[in-house]
Amino acid sequence: GQDDAAGGDDEEAQEGAANTHVVASHYNELKEGGRRDRQKSKIFFMRNFNNWIKSMLINEYMALIKESKRVGDALRVLDMCCGKGGDLLKWEKAAITHIICTDIAEVSVEQCQRRYQDILERAEKSKYANKFTAEFFACDSTLVRLRERYKDVTLQLNLVSCQFAFHYCFESLGQADCMMRNAAECLEPGGYFIATMPDAYEIMRRKREAGPDAQSFGNDVYNIKFDCETDPLPLFGAKYQFHLEGVVDCPEFLVHFPTLVKLGRKYGLKLVRKTTFADYYKEALPQGRNLLQRMSGLESIQPQRCANDDQFAHVQEFQASQRGRPLGTLSKSEWEATTLYLVCAFKKYKNTWDA
Numbered sequence: 536g537q538d539d540a541a542g543g544d545d546e547e548a549q550e551g552a553a554n555t556h557v558v559a560s561h562y563n564e565l566k567e568g569g570r571r572d573r574q575k576s577k578i579f580f581m582r583n584f585n586n587w588i589k590s591m592l593i594n595e596y597m598a599l600i601k602e603s604k605r606v607g608d609a610l611r612v613l614d615m616c617c618g619k620g621g622d623l624l625k626w627e628k629a630a631i632t633h634i635i636c637t638d639i640a641e642v643s644v645e646q647c648q649r650r651y652q653d654i655l656e657r658a659e660k661s662k663y664a665n666k667f668t669a670e671f672f673a674c675d676s677t678l679v680r681l682r683e684r685y686k687d688v689t690l691q692l693n694l695v696s697c698q699f700a701f702h703y704c705f706e707s708l709g710q711a712d713c714m715m716r717n718a719a720e721c722l723e724p725g726g727y728f729i730a731t732m733p734d735a736y737e738i739m740r741r742k743r744e745a746g747p748d749a750q751s752f753g754n755d756v757y758n759i760k761f762d763c764e765t766d767p768l769p770l771f772g773a774k775y776q777f778h779l780e781g782v783v784d785c786p787e788f789l790v791h792f793p794t795l796v797k798l799g800r801k802y803g804l805k806l807v808r809k810t811t812f813a814d815y816y817k818e819a820l821p822q823g824r825n826l827l828q829r830m831s832g833l834e835s836i837q838p839q840r841c842a843n844d845d846q847f848a849h850v851q852e853f854q855a856s857q858r859g860r861p862l863g864t865l866s867k868s869e870w871e872a873t874t875l876y877l878v879c880a881f882k883k884y885k886n887t888w889d890a
């Protein structure tokens with residue numbers, strides 16, 4: 536079956552990896568806008584919302600890990616495809632002790648390292664801040680065995696996080712196998728691998744909804760255009776061009792979820808959660824309402840600074856309401872774009888046959 540076919544050494548991974556340099560140069564060339572630029576963005580609220588989802592997911596699994604630990608125990612994390620380090624503050628808040636940050640885009644890894652230095656400097660000045668050690672390197676997680684790049688090759692991790700990036704490995708079986716092994720092989724039994732990625736079922740549902748003649752589908756913030764045979768879809772290399780207003784414009788691949796689960800099992804990972812963003816929002820809202828309000832950034836933005844009427848209306852609506860309704864802050868287009876994604880979590884077992 537699938538398991539037997541998944542050989543997965545680095546050589547095999549390289550076969551068919553034709554798009555990784557396109558993805559790398561796309562992310563390398565992305566400009567880092569300041570907070571002001573971000574506030575003007577059409578997807579300002581969606582970015583904040585996605586950050587909230589990531590925070591809730593990280594907190595949920597860090598809490599489970601901490602249940603089995605004593606105060607003062609090491610908490611080590613791998614942030615695979617870390618980008619510019621948008622999650623560093625979340626790791627600081629989670630009181631981790633060590634992080635490994637890696638991404639294919641060198642420029643992003645440098646920015647991530649600078650962001651970490653800033654956090655450290657601030658921590659030096661404050662006696663309450665959590666100090667944690669870190670290592671950084673640029674590499675392709677779908678082609679390279681990450682462990683060989685760690686300062687300590689015997690390092691045991693408690694959590695591996697891959698946010699908005701795992702789907703890039705579904706270009707070929709070799710790449711998906713390599714990325715999954717990277718996620719799993721250094722995890723301590725009882726540790727977790729958590730991820731957010733596009734939901735292939737939802738993408739195909741919207742494609743069908745758009746009709747057989749539609750070349751592409753989406754709205755004013757996102758667009759998807761298929762670049763492969765879709766009837767039937769291939770298990771790997773189900774390529775589409777993804778455009779997200781001002782942030783993403785590059786080839787992506789559908790993740791065939793049953794195959795992802797099988798690959799996980801091969802490396803001792805058992806699926807413990809697969810939830811669409813729409814459902815995770817509902818589930819996490821009771822505990823996360825205050826955080827969402829703080830993260831939605833509405834306290835700091837003025838209606839006159841909004842980029843368009845849509846945002847203006849939403850800010851006004853928010854300000855007019857007494858309790859604040861988080862959903863009211865996202866435009867319909869942003870909500871449609873964010874609900875393309877799902878969260879998932881895998882637990883590491885000691886023996887592959889337990890997973």
Ligand code: SAM
Pocket residue numbers: 555558559562563615616617618619620621622637638639640643674675676677678697698699700703
């Ligand atoms: N995880 C970060 C976050 O949540 O802010 C960044 C997400 S960004 C949408 C996707 C990231 O995946 C980019 O930084 C990109 O460079 C990285 N990436 C894509 N393909 C990769 C690969 N083969 N190996 C390592 N990183 C990759």
